[in-house]
Amino acid sequence: MTTEVADPVTSAPAVRQPGLLSRAMSGKVGPVGLMLLLIVVIWYAGAVYLNAPRLIDGYERNDTEWNFSKLTDDAWAMERPILPAPHQVLIEMNNTIFGKKITSKRSLVYHSWVTISSTLLGFAMGTTLGMLLAVGIVHVKALDKSLMPWVIASQTIPILAIAPMIIVVLGAIGLTGLVPKSIISMYLCFFPVTIGMVKGLRSPDPLQLDLMRTYSSSTSQVFWKLRWPSSVPFLFASLKVAIAISLVGAIVGELPTGAQAGIGARLLVGSYYGQTIQIWSALVTASILAGLLVALVGLAEKFVLRRMGVVQAGGAG
Amino acid sequence: MQNVAVKAEPAAAVDRSAGNSVVKTDQLSLTFQTADGPVYALSNVNLTIEQGEFVSFIGPSGCGKTTLMRVIADLEQPTEGDITVNKVSPREARLNRAYGYVFQAPALYPWRQVDRNVTLPLEIMGLSQTEQQERAARYIEMVNLKGFEKKFPWQLSGGMQQRVSIARALSFEPDLLLMDEPFGALDEITRDHLNEQLLRLWEKTQKTVVFVTHSIPEAVFLSSKIVVMSPRPGRIIDVIDCNLPPDRTLDARETPEFLEIAHRVREGLRAGHSYDD
Numbered sequence: 001m002t003t004e005v006a007d008p009v010t011s012a013p014a015v016r017q018p019g020l021l022s023r024a025m026s027g028k029v030g031p032v033g034l035m036l037l038l039i040v041v042i043w044y045a046g047a048v049y050l051n052a053p054r055l056i057d058g059y060e061r062n063d064t065e066w067n068f069s070k071l072t073d074d075a076w077a078m079e080r081p082i083l084p085a086p087h088q089v090l091i092e093m094n095n096t097i098f099g100k101k102i103t104s105k106r107s108l109v110y111h112s113w114v115t116i117s118s119t120l121l122g123f124a125m126g127t128t129l130g131m132l133l134a135v136g137i138v139h140v141k142a143l144d145k146s147l148m149p150w151v152i153a154s155q156t157i158p159i160l161a162i163a164p165m166i167i168v169v170l171g172a173i174g175l176t177g178l179v180p181k182s183i184i185s186m187y188l189c190f191f192p193v194t195i196g197m198v199k200g201l202r203s204p205d206p207l208q209l210d211l212m213r214t215y216s217s218s219t220s221q222v223f224w225k226l227r228w229p230s231s232v233p234f235l236f237a238s239l240k241v242a243i244a245i246s247l248v249g250a251i252v253g254e255l256p257t258g259a260q261a262g263i264g265a266r267l268l269v270g271s272y273y274g275q276t277i278q279i280w281s282a283l284v285t286a287s288i289l290a291g292l293l294v295a296l297v298g299l300a301e302k303f304v305l306r307r308m309g310v311v312q313a314g315g316a317g
Numbered sequence: 318m319q320n321v322a323v324k325a326e327p328a329a330a331v332d333r334s335a336g337n338s339v340v341k342t343d344q345l346s347l348t349f350q351t352a353d354g355p356v357y358a359l360s361n362v363n364l365t366i367e368q369g370e371f372v373s374f375i376g377p378s379g380c381g382k383t384t385l386m387r388v389i390a391d392l393e394q395p396t397e398g399d400i401t402v403n404k405v406s407p408r409e410a411r412l413n414r415a416y417g418y419v420f421q422a423p424a425l426y427p428w429r430q431v432d433r434n435v436t437l438p439l440e441i442m443g444l445s446q447t448e449q450q451e452r453a454a455r456y457i458e459m460v461n462l463k464g465f466e467k468k469f470p471w472q473l474s475g476g477m478q479q480r481v482s483i484a485r486a487l488s489f490e491p492d493l494l495l496m497d498e499p500f501g502a503l504d505e506i507t508r509d510h511l512n513e514q515l516l517r518l519w520e521k522t523q524k525t526v527v528f529v530t531h532s533i534p535e536a537v538f539l540s541s542k543i544v545v546m547s548p549r550p551g552r553i554i555d556v557i558d559c560n561l562p563p564d565r566t567l568d569a570r571e572t573p574e575f576l577e578i579a580h581r582v583r584e585g586l587r588a589g590h591s592y593d594d
Contacts, residue, residue, distance in 0.1 A: 207424040210392055214418040215489075216411050217441045225437065229428045308428040309469035 043086050050082040051075040084277045092281040105261070108285055114262040115250050116289065118178050122185020123246040127239065129186060130193025137194070138201040138227070139219065155191050159184065159249065164256040181253035181262075188249040189242035196238030200231025233310060236301035243293045251286060263289075338404075339493055339525045340366040340389055345398035346550075347384060357550030358384040361398070364544065364553060368492070371519055371526045373536040374544045375582060376589070381551020382529045383421075386497050389527065390418055403493070414442065416493040417486030421501055423478035425470040431481050432457065432466040438489045456484040459518065476507035483515075487522075494526045500535070509567055512538055520563055533586075534570055537561075537578045545582055547589025555585035 048071065055074050059066045076085035084092075093108065100107035133151065136143045163184050170180040204226050212222045254264025263286050270279035347359040358381045366372050374382035387393040388400060391407035402410035410416065417438075425434045435453040444452075457466060460480040470478055479499055486494060500508045516539055519526055530536050536543050537559060545555040559578050561569055569575055 205424075207420045207422055208426065211418070211420070211424050212441075213392060214390055214411065214416070215438045215441045216414060221441050225440070226426065229426065232428075309430065309471075310428055 040086055043083075044076070047081065047083045047085045048072050048075045051078055054078075054082070080274050081276055084280050088277050089280045089284055092277045093285060096281065097285070108263075108266070108281065111262050111266050111282075112285060112289060115247070115254065115264065115286075118181035118253065118262070119185055119243070119247045119250040119293070121178060122182035122249055123189055123243050125182060126186035126189035126242060126246060127193050130190035130238075130242070131197055131235075133190065133194045134197030134201060134231075135223075137198050139223075151191065151194055154187070159188060159252055162187075163252050167253065167256050181250050184253035185246040185249035189246040192238040192241040192245070193235070196234045197231055200234025201227045203234065204230045229308065232304065232308065236297065236304070239297050240294050240301075243297050244290045247286065247290050247293060337368040338365050339368050339370075339402065340364065340527070341401050343399040345385075345388065345395050345400055347381070347388060347393060348396045359388070359395070360550035360552050362551070362553055364556075366525065366527060366542075368525050369523055371528065371539055371541045372544060373528045373530055373540040373542070374546055375530055375533065375536045376546030376551070376586065377531065377548050380546045380548045380589075382546050383497055384551065385546075386495055386527060386529050390416060390495055414438075414489060415491060416495050417489065417491040419479075419482055419486045419494070419496040419499045421498045423470070423475075423482040425478055425481055425485075427470050430467050430469055431462065431473070434470070434481055435485045435488050437485060442489060452488050452490075453484075456488045457481075459487065460484045461514065474507075476503050476511065479503065480511065480514075487518075492524055494524050496526060497529045498531070499528075501530070508532075508535070513567060515539065516565070533579050533582050537575055537582065538565070538567070538570060543578070543582055545585035545589065552589070554589040555581070557581055557585070 052071060052075055055071060055078075056066075058064070075081070076088070078084070081088075096106060096108040100109075102109040102113075104110060133147065137147055138144075166184055166187070167180050170176070170183065201223075208226055208230075209222070212226055217225070251262070251264040251267070254262040255268055263282050266282040267279055270276070270282065342362050342364045345359060345362040345364075346357075349356040349358055362385060364385075374385060376382050384393055388395050389402055389407060391402075391411040400407060403413070403415050405413075426437065429437065432450075432453045435457060436449040439449040439452060453466070457463060460483055462477060462480055462484065465473065465477065470481070473481065479502075483496075483499065486496075500511050503511070512535060515526075519539075526539075528536075528539060538561075540559050543555075543557040543559055544553055545557065546552065547554050557578060561572075561574060561578075
């Protein structure tokens with residue numbers, strides 16, 4: 001050896017510090033818990049404030065003696081409050097999720113399943129459509145110019161306005177039930193997938209593309225070996241948005257169907273009969289479902305990215 | 318002094334091979350049309366690179382040396398003049414996979430482990446699995462990275478990543494190796510080490526190497542021929558033959574022969590300098 005350079009084979013690669021993540025996690029529980037507590041307090045206060053006028057009216061009509069503590073007790077225990085208290089919603093959810101057979105029309109599990117199935121079908125269709133559009137837009141210049149404005153314009157139409165039209169039109173050609181709702185989900189969720197995928201497929205840097213060119217590789221080789229893997233992190237970011245709005249699409253799709261089943265139907269029936277507790281429990285269930293679905297996509301993301309060796313926290317893109 | 322053959326004529330023949338030109342350019346020019354008007358990147362470049370030579374392009378930043386390399390690789394199109402690579406057009410040469418290109422940055426694919434980065438060109442060429450693995454093992458060993466096959470690029474240092482990219486360029490066994498400032502981003506110690514390794518590799522494989530650098534010692538140490546270029550428009554100022562003993566080590570940088578060539582390169586660079594100071 002004429003130089004004093006250490007043998008590179010024996011020098012270990014950089015080791016990542018494991019303590020950092022766990023510390024960040026422990027720091028997360030505090031703020032989130034505090035926020036939750038704050039929301040619950042405001043919710044209880046709001047329930048008293050909003051329900052009080054009707055209660056006080058009643059007291060005065062019946063000459064009932066009342067004080068503040070009676071008012072709060074009554075405000076948090078009304079049958080059809082303007083704003084139900086959190087515990088009322090939780091009790092209703094407990095009754096309709098765990099207290100009913102899941103085949104029962106009154107079971108929230110049953111209704112959730114109806115909504116989830118059209119959400120998932122719509123998500124699958126929307127993701128497929130979104131990816132196909134992105135591949136076309138990236139590879140065909142004419143499509144980039146002609147398709148992109150329509151993709152963006154499609155999202156400016158209020159979904160509430162177009163959803164009944166889709167249901168009616170599809171109903172006229174004999175499509176009812178799951179498929180029309182899924183199509184509304186698809187209509188909403190293809191958009192973020194297209195946008196994210198276009199960005200992802202264009203994300204390889206010029207050197208990586210030049211490299212493929214020096215190998216005189218075909219367009220499909222460039223796609224499968226470079227563009228597709230580069231786009232995966234972008235795809236997952238889009239999928240998280242897509243699955244959440246896919247659920248919104250499914251619920252919106254249930255509103256004009258005459259309210260047969262699904263979370264949307266529960267919302268509609270609840271509002272017919274002024275069952276605010278039922279509406280709120282359906283709402284809370286919907287948001288829990290959305291959270292679970294997003295978390296599931298997040299788990300898939302972690303798994304795939306780890307297998308690809310792409311480090312999530314500020315690593316290689 | 319017998320080792321230093323200084324010639325003024327750019328196209329002078331070198332005795333390393335029997336006049337078998339790998340790259341030949343004739344009045345090559347390239348002008349980029351930009352929003353701020355034309356940029357003259359290359360102007361009337363006449364250059365012949367013979368088989369088995371180690372040719373360095375040296376010049377200040379923005380002198381067109383990378384552009385010239387990219388024209389050879391068919392990554393840029395000349396606006397005037399002729400160029401042949403392996404006696405055919407650069408495009409045909411590229412389609413024949415005549416060269417391996419090492420970029421300024423390693424340009425590794427982050428989702429591929431070291432061995433799969435090395436086999437990337439082999440997959441594209443459709444080699445068999447066993448052939449791919451055999452070659453990956455051979456070239457990873459050649460760049461001293463045995464034991465790192467299953468690491469992802471981010472787990473390696475910059476110097477190691479660049480060596481992976483060299484192994485990748487070697488893996489499909491091109492006769493011509495184009496290296497665009499491959500060690501530019503590395504620290505000097507790593508750079509010296511890789512320079513020595515590259516020199517040994519060149520001797521072992523007898524490949525033609527075209528090497529872009531802006532380091533005078535690097536150019537003199539590695540090359541059999543140094544092409545000195547001036548800033549815009551990129552022109553060839555001097556072509557210096559540089560036949561230091563083939564088994565030279567880094568110590569050769571302190572010999573009078575080395576210093577004389579380095580001096581001439583520096584003179585050339587100074588002559589072509591278009592800055593005011």
